[in-house]
Amino acid sequence: MLGIIDISPVAGSVAASLISCLEATRSVPMEDACVQSNLADGPDSTQTAHAGLREPASSPLAPEAPLLSGAEITIQAMIDEGVDYVFGYPGGAVLHIYDALFQRGDAIKHVLVRHEQGATHAADGYARATGKCGVCLVTSGPGATNAVTGIATAHLDSIPMVVITGQVPTPVIGSDAFQEVDTVGITRPCVKHNFLVKRLEDLATTIRKAFYIAQSGRPGPVVVDIPKDVTDPNIKIPYVYPRDLSIRSYNPAKRGHLGQIRKAVEAMLDAKRPIFYTGGGAILDDAAAPLTELVRALGFPITSTLMGLGAYPMTDKQFVGMLGMHGTYEANMAMHETDCLIAIGARFDDRVTGKIEHFCPHAEIIHVDVDPSSISKNVKVQVPIVGPVGSVVTDMLGVLRESGGRPDQTALAAWWKQIDDWRGIDCMRYDRSSPMIKPQFAVETLYKVTDGDLYLTSDVGQHQMFAAQFYPFDKPRRWINSGGLGTMGFGLPAAMGVQLAYPDAQVACISGEASILMCIQEMATCKQYSLPIKVVLLNNGYMGMVRQWQEFFYESRYAHSYVDALPDFVALAQSFGHVGMRVEKPDQLEAAMREAFAMKDRFVFLDVIVDPSENVYPMICAGKGHHEMELPPTMSERELA
């Protein structure tokens, strides 16, 4: 699969790139380029780019250190990091690296995507499903800018990812060379950190640093921008991978403060109406096991954000559903009434809190997070604990057992009684007798057909909310969606990363007809690598969530939320070499889904025509608090309408 190096229209012709670079070199003397970059760079950039490293790059090398070029170092460093998949797209500035990759055969499997955005989402999906670091390799200029959406997506959801971008040769940096952009500048606000490697001697250390930073503390994407001359195959230096690394300015918390943890456990034991509120951090830190143990030991209700679903089994009776804008009535009411909120790896996002002034008005708040800047950012908390979620929760369990304390059982029973009353409202009711397929019914059917054993990626919009509401995940890393950035087009490429990581698992992408078109080209990648993903398209002809907001808040003026010229998705899937199916009647849905999932080795695109007028309920409208939810219409209200 490495045999053919495509030069994309995006990447332009290599020849043009080379000519342009040569010309640029002639017209811009090296000194000028340096002066320019100094001005742009701020503090004295003549210093080594890696002053933070305790072990300098010039440390004595083992005599047997092999001589490698920059391109070979890039590949070897990835191998030394244990990278198995690289998602990428070649182009002029990364050709040396691709050549080195080619020469290493199958040491690293490269997945050729059809657009750099697809590469980043695929690496992201791989990282979310496995907990390992996702890796991308893209060229300079448009290669890098195309990757930005995926980098920002990973950044907002704290996903560990290393993105290697090619750059124009150092002598022409700053000269507006062909396919030159200031990649480090463009990505700076949407990465955990980024590097421009100006010297070959710094390359191995920088890649090591990138993987370390991406995966430690609060994870995130790291960009390593490598100019083409740094990867020159003719310049070789001894290579030793700097395994033991410490960065003096970067020391993420390893344990929570035990005094604070004791205080938190005391507050939990004193609580009358407690609730756990967990987020993506619980999944990122693989804290599901200790979290489940702690929640069960205490007998408290637990709710989760969109990002945290699956850290605690959603089918368990202590789980009261997702919270926030489209969370359950019981979860949000419990948040409003709680006297002790235990927030774990969650960041009090505006979609979760509703109007901040109304947020948890009666609660003492305990907040566990590895990132100190998440604590008291949006909501002031009384018991802050900075530390990795898994270790803190484990310590909480230890303290709880040591104390031998038990929560107030009478108060807890009354609290559960109250929660059960709220549950009785049935906040996610929908019309089950509809002659059209309701999107909720489609998700319920998906759950039934897959026995709840599925990796489900999602795009963004109504289908995402319906999936989160109606597909109960009992395991972490099974629900994969762009929560923070809300990136349409995420689902399909993310599913590729998941399927490659787990070739034998059932992987599906739930999407809408608007979202899927944003990365539809990746169907070709799925064909090339024989990925048996199942796309479940909830096709309502509208950008459903936009339409819903226009109905609620713009007096049903549906400005450009209706997609007037949709492709025939069945034919489209077939043209990519896949199986396409369409379902329009509720009574045909289950059989069609069973048929699709029975095709274990085929990519199946299931175009499910759903009710175009369905809305996501319940809902906290903008500017409202948790206790001011809009509930779905009752049967009689529906009839009136």
Add this chain to the structure above:
Amino acid sequence: MRHIISMLVENESGALSRIAGLFSARGYNIESLTVAPTDEPSLSRMTLVTRGNDDIVEQIKKQLNKLIDVVKLQDLSEGEHIEREMMLIKLKAAGPDREELKRLTEIFRAKIIDVTEASYIVELTGASRKLDAFIEAVPEGLITEVVRSGPTGILRGAKGLTL
């Protein structure tokens, strides 16, 4: 409230834009920012003046600390500290104004460091408020140019902001 935040940052390319970018991206304000290398060549010292309520300044400090390039950070405003800013000010000094401006310079213990028939350049160092006061004291219409370094600062006492 006004805060003076002092930082040791990696003397690396891009460190300054990371810090400046953080402020613009999160909507914090920077009143002034000074930066220069220290005795340790791998480190720069940055002094940043910002304004905000306690919660905002707390967030600013956390966000700055989160940047990989920021090695150490101190809010000078939290303790006894010394603050100094330097100003170079070019004044129209002709006729009767010449004597008046010279007197003013002496009162403020400033120095005249350049003289022509029609102008003085005055150098003045002190707390920012002292510099403000000098500007106010110059009779109207006599200022040609004002160049201020922005404040730098250091904590009083034996303890230092070091690695």
